[in-house]
Amino acid sequence: MGAPLVTVAIVARTVAQLWGKPLLGVNHCIGHIEMGRLITKANNPTVLYVSGGNTQVIAYSQRRYRIFGETIDIAVGNCLDRFARVIKISNDPSPGYNIEQLAKRGKRYVELPYTVKGMDVSFSGILSYIEEAANKMLSADQCTPEDLCFSLQETVFAMLVEITERAMAHCGSQEVLIVGGVGCNLRLQEMMGVMCQERGAKLFATNERFCIDNGAMIAQAGWEMFRSGQVTQLEDSWITQRYRTDEVEVTWRD
Amino acid sequence: MATLQLLRGAEMLKQGAEGRVYRAEFLGKPAVIKQRFPKRYRHPELDEKLTHRRTMQEVRSIARCRRAGISTPVVYFVDYSCSCIFLEEIVDSQTVRDFIASARRSSSRSDQELQRLAELTGRILAKMHDEDVIHGDLTTSNMLLRRSADSSELELVLIDFGLSYISALAEDKGVDLYVLEKAFLSTHPNTEPLFQQLLGSYSASSKKSSAVIKKLEEVRLRGRKRSMVG
Ligand SMILES: Nc1ncnc2c1ncn2[C@@H]1O[C@H](COP(=O)(O)OP(=O)(O)OP(=O)(O)O)[C@@H](O)[C@H]1O
Ligand SMILES: [Mg+2]
Numbered sequence: 001m002g003a004p005l006v007t008v009a010i011v012a013r014t015v016a017q018l019w020g021k022p023l024l025g026v027n028h029c030i031g032h033i034e035m036g037r038l039i040t041k042a043n044n045p046t047v048l049y050v051s052g053g054n055t056q057v058i059a060y061s062q063r064r065y066r067i068f069g070e071t072i073d074i075a076v077g078n079c080l081d082r083f084a085r086v087i088k089i090s091n092d093p094s095p096g097y098n099i100e101q102l103a104k105r106g107k108r109y110v111e112l113p114y115t116v117k118g119m120d121v122s123f124s125g126i127l128s129y130i131e132e133a134a135n136k137m138l139s140a141d142q143c144t145p146e147d148l149c150f151s152l153q154e155t156v157f158a159m160l161v162e163i164t165e166r167a168m169a170h171c172g173s174q175e176v177l178i179v180g181g182v183g184c185n186l187r188l189q190e191m192m193g194v195m196c197q198e199r200g201a202k203l204f205a206t207n208e209r210f211c212i213d214n215g216a217m218i219a220q221a222g223w224e225m226f227r228s229g230q231v232t233q234l235e236d237s238w239i240t241q242r243y244r245t246d247e248v249e250v251t252w253r254d
Numbered sequence: 255m256a257t258l259q260l261l262r263g264a265e266m267l268k269q270g271a272e273g274r275v276y277r278a279e280f281l282g283k284p285a286v287i288k289q290r291f292p293k294r295y296r297h298p299e300l301d302e303k304l305t306h307r308r309t310m311q312e313v314r315s316i317a318r319c320r321r322a323g324i325s326t327p328v329v330y331f332v333d334y335s336c337s338c339i340f341l342e343e344i345v346d347s348q349t350v351r352d353f354i355a356s357a358r359r360s361s362s363r364s365d366q367e368l369q370r371l372a373e374l375t376g377r378i379l380a381k382m383h384d385e386d387v388i389h390g391d392l393t394t395s396n397m398l399l400r401r402s403a404d405s406s407e408l409e410l411v412l413i414d415f416g417l418s419y420i421s422a423l424a425e426d427k428g429v430d431l432y433v434l435e436k437a438f439l440s441t442h443p444n445t446e447p448l449f450q451q452l453l454g455s456y457s458a459s460s461k462k463s464s465a466v467i468k469k470l471e472e473v474r475l476r477g478r479k480r481s482m483v484g
Contacts, residue, residue, distance in 0.1 A: 059440075066440035072429065072473060109299050116417065118391040118433040158296040166271035170395050170441070194295035199269055242478065246440075 005239040013234060022231040024222040025238070028213075029054065029245040032179040033065060034224055035217035040204035046173040048164045048192070049245075051180035051213075052077035055160070057119055057167045058245060060253060065245050068167040069119025076156055077182045079123040083152055087134050087145050099149045100185050106150020108143050114155055119166050121159045126152070157188045161195050174201040184208040228252040257333040261289060272308065272416050277343065280330040284343040288312075289336065290416075308416035309337045315387050315418040322385045324378060325411045344398045344411050350375070351394035354442050371399070371408065372448050376455025378410050379434075383427045384460055390417030392434035394441055424462070428469025431456070435470075 016023040033047055047058040047065070055076045057069035074082075077096060084095030089102065113129050115122040130152070137143050143151075164176055176196055178189060189205045196203040210217070228251040264276035264287065273290040290305045292298070309332065316326045328342040350371065357368050375397065382389065389396075389412065396414040401407070421427075431453070438449050453470075457463040 061440075062443045064443070066443070068437065068440045070436075070477070072432070072476070109297050111299070111303070114300070114304065117429060118393060118417065119437060120429075120433050154297045154300060158300060161295050162271065166391070169269065169271040170393055170437070191295040195293070198294065244478075 002239075002241060005241070009237065009239045013237060016234070022226060023234060023237055024225050024230065025232040025236075026218045026221045026225070027243050027245065027248045028218075029056070029058075030065065030248055030250075031217035031221040033058070033177070034221040035210055035214070036177045036179040036204065036206060038220055039206050039210050040177060042175050042177045042202075042204040044173070045175035045177035045204060046164060046168050046171060047177045047179060048160060048183070049180045050076050050160060050178070050182035050188075052081065052182075054180060055121065055123075056245060057163050059167060059171050059173060060250065061171075063250050063253070065248070065250060067244070067246050068170065069121070069163045072117065072120050072122050073124040074127065076121075076123060076160065077180075079127050079156060080152070080182070082127055083130055083134075083148075086131055087138065087148060089145070089149075096182060096185065099153065100187065102146045103149040103153045103187065106144070106146040106148070108147040108151070109154060110137070110143050110147060110151040112151055112155045114159060116159050116162055119163045119170070121163055123156065126155065153185075153187055157185075157191050160188065161191050164192065165195050165199070168199070168201065174199075175204065176201060177204045179206070179211060181212050183211040224252040257287070257336050257338045261287060261338070270414070272414070273337075278340070280340050283330070284345055285330055286327075286341050286343045287338050288341060289338045291337075305337050306334070309334065309339060311418050312339060312415040315389075315415040315420075318385060318387055318420070319382060319412065319415075322381065324382055324385070325409055326415070327411065327413060344400055344413075347398040347400040347411065349395050350397040350399055350410070351441060353399050354394060354445070358442070368448055369451055371410075372451040373455040374408060374410050376452040376457075377459045378412070379431070379452075380456045380460035380463060382412065383430070383466065384462065386420050386422045387415075388419050388421050388426045388430050389415065390419060390430070390433075392430060393437040424465035424469045427462075427466040428473055431466065431470045432473045435474075 012023060029049055032049060044060060049056045049058060053075050055071040056067050058065045058067055080099055081095045084099060089095055089098050113125040115125050134148055138145065176192060178192060183205060184207060193203045230251060260278060261276055264278050266274055266276050267286065268275045273288055276287045278285045278287045290309055293301050313329050313332055316329055319326045327344055329339060331340040391414055398411040398413055400409050402409045435449060439445060457467055
């Protein structure tokens with residue numbers, strides 16, 4: 001990921017100088033959140049950010065998006081992708097999408113490790129269990145690939161909904177916004193919706209156009225930053241793969 | 255059945271993540287009933303397993319803590335048929351979360367009081383870990399504070415043991431502290447020195463703390479090293 005980031009940074013700096021436009025360095029996750037807020041009109045939601053590289057439960061307070069919960073090992077999207085490889089599910093158009101479709105035809109619920117620690121989750125246990133057991137169970141006809149997809153989704157999504165609900169109870173929040181690539185999964189959205197209904201809260205989600213990484217979301221976050229008076233000086237512009245959500249001072253919200 | 259009837263007339267105190275907490279009386283004593291109702295968002299088989307396991311763990315760990323002299327509410331009665339636990343109500347208490355928030359708002363209450371609280375919390379968590387109880391959901395909402403009857407000393411009461419389990423591993427204890435650290439610092443911005451004090455007190459009180467703190471540092475580092483891409 002380093003090389004593409006370096007390349008794009010050079011393009012951005014070049015374009016900024018060519019056209020005399022201000023340059024703004026944007027945090028990727030903040031882009032997801034601000035795009036989600038723009039599209040759904042969610043005001044002050046508890047945010048579940050779920051993608052191939054990230055799993056975080058975030059809420060805003062005192063000028064920062066604060067991380068209340070996150071994965072303590074691998075991201076949920078990573079867990080899904082690696083599971084797909086274990087039982088040889090196609091990458092086309094994406095492993096996550098194919099798991100979602102297969103899961104619809106799953107019938108048997110296979111119990112898998114369920115690891116929630118307060119507002120944090122862990123997926124590495126599920127993955128190693130599946131790596132160990134999946135192909136044995138399939139060849140012994142104990143379950144079908146569809147059953148495994150179904151059971152995996154039911155388990156990991158229940159964990160995600162649980163930590164989101166815990167953060168809401170802790171923060172007294174009545175709104176949820178789901179962002180990030182895994183956020184397009186309709187089963188995850190459905191489960192989150194049921195949880196929200198049970199506590200009289202409101203769910204905000206978007207479809208794949210906005211959930212999946214896109215340029216517009218970076219522009220939207222940059223626009224918010226710019227409106228609040230921020231610009232990045234050319235000599236201060238940099239890239240990093242380890243830019244945590246809570247490192248950014250949110251100057252555009254009260 | 256009788257329990258559910260009782261809940262119908264009871265005042266709901268809170269809808270937590272795990273369940274609902276109602277105010278009640280048990281044989282004339284002030285009590286709360288914590289009901290883990292079925293969560294319709296998750297698969298019924300998974301829901302039943304989690305609910306049963308957590309009700310059981312909560313009762314077990316509370317008993318273990320109380321035996322070791324750690325303040326937690328007394329369990330009066332458990333109705334497994336509806337996953338309801340009758341607990342002693344910690345009357346005239348407030349959550350540590352509310353205590354910290356109001357202490358930081360008011361200038362009259364000194365930093366000293368917060369420091370005493372951090373010191374007390376560290377000491378009690380160390381004692382709990384020395385009993386090999388891993389709380390599993392340490393936050394400032396899951397700790398209650400009350401002034402003891404005879405003096406003005408603060409007493410810390412640990413609650414909400416649904417995610418708890420028994421383990422002697424330093425890794426499990428380190429993660430327990432890591433979960434608290436994140437919840438603490440995100441709930442109470444700019445309190446790093448206070449949390450450091452809590453850890454200091456933890457280290458000073460527990461015989462096995464150095465391995466635990468080392469694990470805590472390891473888990474933190476894993477978080478920081480993780481790429482934020484995607
Ligand atoms: N014994 C008690 N005495 C007084 N108040 C209590 C007692 N037990 C719980 N409460 C209150 O109810 C709230 C929720 O209780 P508890 O944390 O046990 O429920 P929960 O549903 O497991 O919460 P969580 O959202 O953390 O999962 C507490 O934060 C506290 O304010
Ligand atoms: Mg609680």
